[in-house]
Amino acid sequence: MKLLALIEKLESIFKARSKIHLVVIFLIFGVSGSASIFVSDIVLDFLNLEKFDVPQQVYWPLRLIVLFFCYQFILLAVSACFGELKHFSKYTKRIFFFLKN
Numbered sequence: 001m002k003l004l005a006l007i008e009k010l011e012s013i014f015k016a017r018s019k020i021h022l023v024v025i026f027l028i029f030g031v032s033g034s035a036s037i038f039v040s041d042i043v044l045d046f047l048n049l050e051k052f053d054v055p056q057q058v059y060w061p062l063r064l065i066v067l068f069f070c071y072q073f074i075l076l077a078v079s080a081c082f083g084e085l086k087h088f089s090k091y092t093k094r095i096f097f098f099l100k101n
Contacts, residue, residue, distance in 0.1 A: 007019060007022070010022060015087070024082060024084065025084070025087070027082075028075070028078050028079050028082055028084060028088065029075075031078050032071060032074045032075040032078045032079075033071065035074045035078065036067055036070040036071035036074045036075075037067065039070045039074060040063065040066045040067040040070045043066050043070065044062075044063060044066060049062075072092050072095060072096070075088055075091070075092060076088060076089065076092055
């Protein structure tokens with residue numbers, strides 16, 4: 001019974017139209033997260049930071065920033081593939097509005 005209440009609460013938080021839509025939303029978040037880690041590695045390799053012997057105190061914050069921005073764009077791309085661009089563009093707009101202010 002508690003599981004059903006949790007699922008209904010998640011449906012309302014993510015504004016899902018159904019339980020299947022909630023699964024699709026979680027699938028999009030999961031695929032986007034995995035892909036953003038892969039793409040951020042490619043971006044960091046392109047920057048060739050090993051050549052400059054960047055200290056860990058610079059490397060990890062830079063990696064997190066690159067990962068964050070990659071995630072936002074990949075989230076939009078993956079959600080467009082699933083036909084949910086309108087739903088996920090609200091999340092991205094909210095994040096960039098927060099960063100702007």
